[in-house]
Amino acid sequence: MNYIAYLHKDRDSDYGVSFPNFPGCVTAGKTLEEAHRMATEALSLHIAGMTEDGEAIPEPTPLDDLVKDPARKNAVAFLVHVDPGPDRTVRINITAREKQIEEIDRYADDAGLTRSAYMVHKALKRVPEQQKAKPKKARVVDFGFRPGSRRKDLRKQR
DSSP states (O other), X not given: OEEEEEEEEOXXXXXXXXXXXXXXOEEEESSHHHHHHHHHHHHHHHHHXXXXXXXXXXXXXXXXXXXTOGGGTXXXXXXXXXXXXXXXXXXXXXXXXXXXXXXXXXXXXXXXXXXXXXXXXXXXXXXXXXXXXXOOOOXXXXXXXXXXXXXXXXXXXX
16 A cells, blocks of 8 residues: 655754654654655554554545645655555454443553454454363373282383
């Protein structure tokens, strides 16, 4: 996907980059090349974090829709390509008791997560425990060689 980025440059400063679709995602570089490379890295990490938190990734805004964006003033718009990855966020419905949802919301709030992010995190955290192969019970086969048994004692004598 290609997202629009704004390149900002003030006198005696590095090149700053911001993204209108992702407020708070900013980076900088000493050169144009470094700013572009850092923009790709910053946006990729930002999107990965949003995905991990269960947040929806916005569709790229067309440049025509950003003509009146005040953040674009004195900036140059350019495209930053990021691979969305194989995972995409999907909406699901679940059924639960109201009290259960309230409790989940409290836990999510305490953890600083959204309800969705909390539920995904908890569900995936349990998967490895469930997938672990249960240890097979050892089969006890009695060959009659118990400590102090007559057979064992006879074997020692041979």
